Amino acid sequence: MPVVLLVLTEADLADLPGGVDPKAIDRVFVWTGDARMLLSIIKLVEDAKNVEHDTSTAGVRVIILVEDSARRYSSFLSFLYQELMVQSESLVAEGVNELHRLMRMRARPKILLATTTKKRSPPIAVFPNTWSP
Amino acid sequence: MISDVRFPRGGEEDPLAGFALAQAIRADNPELPIVLESADAENAMRAVRHGLHYLDKTSPNFLRTLRVF
Numbered sequence: 001m002p003v004v005l006l007v008l009t010e011a012d013l014a015d016l017p018g019g020v021d022p023k024a025i026d027r028v029f030v031w032t033g034d035a036r037m038l039l040s041i042i043k044l045v046e047d048a049k050n051v052e053h054d055t056s057t058a059g060v061r062v063i064i065l066v067e068d069s070a071r072r073y074s075s076f077l078s079f080l081y082q083e084l085m086v087q088s089e090s091l092v093a094e095g096v097n098e099l100h101r102l103m104r105m106r107a108r109p110k111i112l113l114a115t116t117t118k119k120r121s122p123p124i125a126v127f128p129n130t131w132s133p
Numbered sequence: 134m135i136s137d138v139r140f141p142r143g144g145e146e147d148p149l150a151g152f153a154l155a156q157a158i159r160a161d162n163p164e165l166p167i168v169l170e171s172a173d174a175e176n177a178m179r180a181v182r183h184g185l186h187y188l189d190k191t192s193p194n195f196l197r198t199l200r201v202f
Contacts, residue, residue, distance in 0.1 A: 064136075066135070072190075
């Protein structure tokens, strides 16, 4: 079960004894009052679970966001998902039938968030199929 | 890929981590669109020298510019 911690400011993290335990908390988001953030949190978790399957079997594209500031990626992801939904809806409108429209909606690009990288291997090396032309 | 320039790399804060990441990815896939974002103006020139797209984090037009990218 993915666990997300919502804080009002990044300064709140300093009040956590020992800091954020990555074994207990998967991701920290800074609440901006924008309800779209809740949707983007759910989508981000879904994308992380589905990306390997969807890229290898359906060639779904991926947007990789590398950002370590929780405040920034919290608001940024809301914007990105909103943009993807608008694009998907415009494509859906052009679908020739219900199945075609459903497939187009599901084929929206996934978003992967990385807050750090290793010295030698980029995080997307795990999903080589996502960046084949 | 949309990447910050400064972030932890290998457990240490790296002020140019985004460039290192972009370079590693470019070596493997030169066609992958990459845009770096930073609030440090020096990184804008550095990005140009590396042939990378760049967005100013502090720009009021940040999201609009990203939409075009």
